[in-house]
Amino acid sequence: MNSFNNENCANCPAHNLNNLVKLGIDMSNFDFVVALAGNPNTGKSTVFNSLTGLRQHTGNWPGKTVGRAEGGFIYSNKRFKIVDLPGTYSLLSTSTDEEIARDFILFGQPDVTVIVIDATRLERNLNLALQVLEITDRAVLCLNLIDEAKRHKIKIDDRNLSKVLGIPVIPTAARQGVGIQELLKSIYDVASGSYICKPYRISSDIKGVNKAVEEINRMLKQKFPNLPNTRWIALRLLEGDQRIIDAVHSGEIAELAH
Amino acid sequence: MSDSLILVVLLLAVSILAFIFYPEKGLLNKWRSIKSNNEKILLEDTLKHLFECEYNSTDCTLTSISGFLSTSQGQSSKIIVKLEEMGLVKPIGTKIYLTPEGKSYALKIIRIHRLWEKHLADNTSIREEEWHTLAELEEHKLTDDEVNRLAAKLGNPLKDPHGDPIPSENGEIPEQKGIELADLKEGDIAKIYHIEDQPLKVFSKLTSLGLSPGMIIKLIEKNKNNIRIECEGEEININPILALNVQVVSISDSEELIESHDTLSNIPVDEEVIIVGLSKSLRGQQRRRLLDFGIVPGTVIKARLKSLSGDPTAYEVRGTTVALRKNQSDKIFIKRKNIV
Amino acid sequence: MKIDTKHDDPIIATANKLRWEVGDYFHDSLIESIYKEAEVISAKVVTTAGKKSQFDFDKFIDRVVTSKWTGFPIMFLLLAAVFWITIIAANYPSGLIASVLVDTIHPLLKNLATSINIPWYINGVLIDGAYLAMAWVISVMLPPMAIFFPIFTLLEDFGYLPRVAFNMDNIYRRVGAHGKQALTMTMGFGCNAAGVIAARIIDSPRERLIAIITNNFSLCNGRWPTQILIATIFIGNLVPPIYGGIASAAAVVSVALLGIFFSLVVSWSLSKTVLKGEASAFSLELPPYRPPRILQTLYTSLIDRTLFVLWRAIIFAIPAGIVIWLVANVNIQGISLAEYFIRFVDPFALFIGLNGVIILAYVIAIPANEIVIPTVLMLTVLVTGVSGVGSGSGVMFELNNIEDVSMLLKAGGWTTLTGINLMLFSLLHNPCSTTIFTIYKETKSWKWTLLATLLPIMMGITICFLVAQLWRIFASV
Numbered sequence A: 001m002n003s004f005n006n007e008n009c010a011n012c013p014a015h016n017l018n019n020l021v022k023l024g025i026d027m028s029n030f031d032f033v034v035a036l037a038g039n040p041n042t043g044k045s046t047v048f049n050s051l052t053g054l055r056q057h058t059g060n061w062p063g064k065t066v067g068r069a070e071g072g073f074i075y076s077n078k079r080f081k082i083v084d085l086p087g088t089y090s091l092l093s094t095s096t097d098e099e100i101a102r103d104f105i106l107f108g109q110p111d112v113t114v115i116v117i118d119a120t121r122l123e124r125n126l127n128l129a130l131q132v133l134e135i136t137d138r139a140v141l142c143l144n145l146i147d148e149a150k151r152h153k154i155k156i157d158d159r160n161l162s163k164v165l166g167i168p169v170i171p172t173a174a175r176q177g178v179g180i181q182e183l184l185k186s187i188y189d190v191a192s193g194s195y196i197c198k199p200y201r202i203s204s205d206i207k208g209v210n211k212a213v214e215e216i217n218r219m220l221k222q223k224f225p226n227l228p229n230t231r232w233i234a235l236r237l238l239e240g241d242q243r244i245i246d247a248v249h250s251g252e253i254a255e256l257a258h
Numbered sequence B: 001m002s003d004s005l006i007l008v009v010l011l012l013a014v015s016i017l018a019f020i021f022y023p024e025k026g027l028l029n030k031w032r033s034i035k036s037n038n039e040k041i042l043l044e045d046t047l048k049h050l051f052e053c054e055y056n057s058t059d060c061t062l063t064s065i066s067g068f069l070s071t072s073q074g075q076s077s078k079i080i081v082k083l084e085e086m087g088l089v090k091p092i093g094t095k096i097y098l099t100p101e102g103k104s105y106a107l108k109i110i111r112i113h114r115l116w117e118k119h120l121a122d123n124t125s126i127r128e129e130e131w132h133t134l135a136e137l138e139e140h141k142l143t144d145d146e147v148n149r150l151a152a153k154l155g156n157p158l159k160d161p162h163g164d165p166i167p168s169e170n171g172e173i174p175e176q177k178g179i180e181l182a183d184l185k186e187g188d189i190a191k192i193y194h195i196e197d198q199p200l201k202v203f204s205k206l207t208s209l210g211l212s213p214g215m216i217i218k219l220i221e222k223n224k225n226n227i228r229i230e231c232e233g234e235e236i237n238i239n240p241i242l243a244l245n246v247q248v249v250s251i252s253d254s255e256e257l258i259e260s261h262d263t264l265s266n267i268p269v270d271e272e273v274i275i276v277g278l279s280k281s282l283r284g285q286q287r288r289r290l291l292d293f294g295i296v297p298g299t300v301i302k303a304r305l306k307s308l309s310g311d312p313t314a315y316e317v318r319g320t321t322v323a324l325r326k327n328q329s330d331k332i333f334i335k336r337k338n339i340v
Numbered sequence C: 001m002k003i004d005t006k007h008d009d010p011i012i013a014t015a016n017k018l019r020w021e022v023g024d025y026f027h028d029s030l031i032e033s034i035y036k037e038a039e040v041i042s043a044k045v046v047t048t049a050g051k052k053s054q055f056d057f058d059k060f061i062d063r064v065v066t067s068k069w070t071g072f073p074i075m076f077l078l079l080a081a082v083f084w085i086t087i088i089a090a091n092y093p094s095g096l097i098a099s100v101l102v103d104t105i106h107p108l109l110k111n112l113a114t115s116i117n118i119p120w121y122i123n124g125v126l127i128d129g130a131y132l133a134m135a136w137v138i139s140v141m142l143p144p145m146a147i148f149f150p151i152f153t154l155l156e157d158f159g160y161l162p163r164v165a166f167n168m169d170n171i172y173r174r175v176g177a178h179g180k181q182a183l184t185m186t187m188g189f190g191c192n193a194a195g196v197i198a199a200r201i202i203d204s205p206r207e208r209l210i211a212i213i214t215n216n217f218s219l220c221n222g223r224w225p226t227q228i229l230i231a232t233i234f235i236g237n238l239v240p241p242i243y244g245g246i247a248s249a250a251a252v253v254s255v256a257l258l259g260i261f262f263s264l265v266v267s268w269s270l271s272k273t274v275l276k277g278e279a280s281a282f283s284l285e286l287p288p289y290r291p292p293r294i295l296q297t298l299y300t301s302l303i304d305r306t307l308f309v310l311w312r313a314i315i316f317a318i319p320a321g322i323v324i325w326l327v328a329n330v331n332i333q334g335i336s337l338a339e340y341f342i343r344f345v346d347p348f349a350l351f352i353g354l355n356g357v358i359i360l361a362y363v364i365a366i367p368a369n370e371i372v373i374p375t376v377l378m379l380t381v382l383v384t385g386v387s388g389v390g391s392g393s394g395v396m397f398e399l400n401n402i403e404d405v406s407m408l409l410k411a412g413g414w415t416t417l418t419g420i421n422l423m424l425f426s427l428l429h430n431p432c433s434t435t436i437f438t439i440y441k442e443t444k445s446w447k448w449t450l451l452a453t454l455l456p457i458m459m460g461i462t463i464c465f466l467v468a469q470l471w472r473i474f475a476s477v
Helices: A017-022 A044-052 A096-108 A119-135 A146-151 A158-165 A180-192 A210-223 A230-238 A242-250 A252-256 B003-021 B027-055 B062-069 B073-085 B100-123 B128-138 B144-153 B200-208 B284-292 C010-022 C026-045 C053-066 C071-115 C120-158 C160-174 C181-190 C192-201 C205-217 C224-238 C241-272 C294-329 C337-351 C356-364 C369-384 C402-411 C416-427 C433-443 C446-476
Strands: A032-038 A069-075 A078-084 A112-118 A139-144 A154-156 A169-171 B089-092 B095-098 B189-195 B216-222 B227-231 B234-238 B246-250 B272-278 B300-306 B313-317 B320-324 B332-336 C046-048
Touching: A017 A096, A032 A044, A032 A096, A032 A119, A032 A180, A044 A069, A044 A078, A044 A112, A044 A139, A044 A180, A069 A180, A078 A180, A096 A119, A096 A242, A112 A119, A112 A180, A119 A139, A119 A146, A119 A154, A119 C026, A139 A158, A139 A180, A146 A154, A158 A169, A158 C026, A169 A180, A210 A230, A210 C010, A230 A242, A230 C010, A242 A252, A242 B144, A242 C010, B003 B027, B027 B062, B027 B073, B027 B089, B027 B095, B027 B100, B062 B073, B073 B089, B095 B100, B100 B128, B100 B144, B100 B284, B128 B200, B189 B200, B272 B284, B284 C026, B300 C053, C026 C046, C053 C071, C053 C160, C071 C120, C071 C160, C071 C181, C120 C160, C120 C181, C120 C294, C120 C369, C160 C181, C160 C241, C181 C192, C181 C205, C181 C241, C192 C205, C192 C294, C192 C433, C205 C241, C205 C433, C205 C446, C224 C241, C224 C369, C224 C402, C224 C416, C241 C416, C294 C337, C294 C356, C294 C369, C294 C433, C337 C356, C337 C369, C356 C369, C356 C416, C369 C402, C416 C446, C433 C446
Parallel strands: A032 A078, A032 A112, A112 A139, A139 A169
Antiparallel strands: A069 A078, A154 C046, B089 B095, B189 B216, B189 B246, B216 B227, B227 B234, B272 B300, B272 B332, B300 B313, B313 B320
């Protein structure tokens, strides 16, 4: 169990320091760590630059973040480290990029994961957003390119979306700097614990496997009573995901409980 | 001749000599180790053959072994003697059986073979006909550790691309449960469970017909000379002799049969259709990427424009425009909207 | 044998048992169910009001740029325009930078060094070697890249480049590559190192490697001047003077087209042989058209592409400048190292229709193709002992008058065959060290780096050899 992270200390950092160090993140000068996830082509790097104020130049090839870029910002006297994860369509497939993103969110337990999505393609982008919400409790949805959506006469009820997903939803147009202040505030609120997320979890039936999922789920719950989302772990075990098999076997998975 | 030409010639000569005689990595040494490896390969192949006999409940004899290994009876009996000394087999009368140790050794070899085939199918562009031959070489090379890492990388698959179960790390393998294609009755629906990859000629004939494990088929009619099935929207005629190499599991649920004859590649620009399924021959990363794009059964998809040379075509799916090559859209099954 | 305890874990054992019941296509069903929920959620919150007018605009552009009649002309005209702007607009700043760094600051530094009595060899190594190489690289590399990359990035931002990939994919599919390789190849015409980095846009491993390894077949910015100079001297002179310009231009374009041809052939053979075992999955998304942000683009492409590549080139140019100066000035028994080397390789070099000077120039000018011609000129003066040209041994220089260059090279024993083969060798030789380093950075593999380095040089030697033999057969008839 993460000792920082108990009920008595609501606004203490929630990240997993040991794992972050293992993942190569130096936290010595920072209070919170924020992960930035999203599909390719959603303007994720623009959001990253807006948050860090371009002071931290990423040195990345525009249009494609490879590996991981890091930056930082200060908000309300707290120092935030922000990690730009590679743009992916999913967290369930087997590419290296997806593994990097998945392991960072799952094992690094960032204080906030900002999911950048393209407002003009909500449905397609929700695929990744829902997968991220399966593995973290603290997230903010950044509904980017809202200007483009307006041009295309697409209207998104962000309050309702926030209610459904159980996390803050902030419409932004990062290119114009619209919504960045609100995004910063939401990140701060979630990180400091003043906004408690109730993340949406996938619950619908998966053709013909419910019995199997339930059986493993029951066993997991018994062994790791504090784990927030054992159903997801059961699904990963059924897919033969070696990283999760190892984590369940070694008991490392229990560290993720809070 | 000038100095530099002489030097070039000398350098070349030295490097060729080094290439042949270099310790451990030189050709000569490689040839020697191949010779000693050869025995290992023969022993391992024999174990594999014995296991397959037992798995398919047929009897193994010296004759069948020399047939399988293409060696003389004399050499085969030497191999059996050697295996018996190692405690891996036990002859009873003319029949030869595996000891428990022999069985677990054989399963290890089979595990590598099938994992390697899965790896070739999912992660490389190597053609189907070559998988078996390459896996045949690889199965004698990988160490336990390498095999487990390979399995982890592949997501611990259950079956190889031919539909054969892959034994687990500690040698568990499910019971055989398939029946022959020819044993189906007319109108029966079944899933292709396994396509025997030996002999190669028969296998490539079957794959060229478009058959692949995991596909749902329906037996339309059968007689002595021909078996006609429906498979992914196409009717296929199979020679009954070829059909002996196809094992199926009958399923009661007819919903899984893809009855549509239409593929995504057939629709004109601007037509909107509904996806009903992805062919099982879309594998590995390719399949996962399409799924990630939201190309799943039930999705509405619309052809948006063709590239100036006609291939690829761009499709609108879930608000994004994605270009697919014809060899991909050929494997995506759809139903027309106006029929619904 | 290792005892594996994982299977003793009841949860994992149960999961493994259940996996057999769940079957192979579990992943499919999982994604399907996630998308079902995504559909439900977005149906709740998204409303589309009125007609999607903007949408039709996108469609209109798409129809035009992918149509059979307008697609290709637009593509070629745009490309030609980009190159034309780059070449024309880069001339002036290039000259300006050269006049400041080479013609003004260099003599100043020399005078300063003499006045404070720095020994001549230190002065030579640092000022004539390191400084001059760096000055040269900056003046010839910076302006074209600073113009080419922003224009390219603007087209990328607007959304046009993915359509080019879409149009070209059919050709690239046939050679086992990805349509986006058309883009990395075009980028390579600016700078191969940048082209190699640009291959990141290809997310299928096999196709990405093909794009990286074949990028060197794009005639980069640093090689165009060599091509134009040599073509003017040796090809232009073969025809009556009024056609000289056209003939030499045609020769240069043919070499560039030959490069494209080689990149396709090599892509095809790589995909059929060494790269057969790499994963391949085609995907190409066509993003909506977006108005490009000019200032932002200028800024990022200057920082990310131009300065990034230039910095790497400078780092490699400085030691090379030192080496160039040293080989021309370190003497053993009165003969410089350069001359030893040239005499030594001359027989082999002449055999394949080149000469020792060219070989040495390509060896020591590995950091940048831009300094090949200055090095060739300097070495030719050194070997022939022609007086009155150049600025001393080990000091690279360029001549403004093409006639002078022609005379100098002919004094060095150059023939038309040497000219043709130099043009071919300039296309087919190892990538510059900046590119080699970048290939290693991108692939993280010595194997692929070595292949990308050795393959073109082997091809170059072979082609030069063949051309020389044919030339000799026909010339003697």
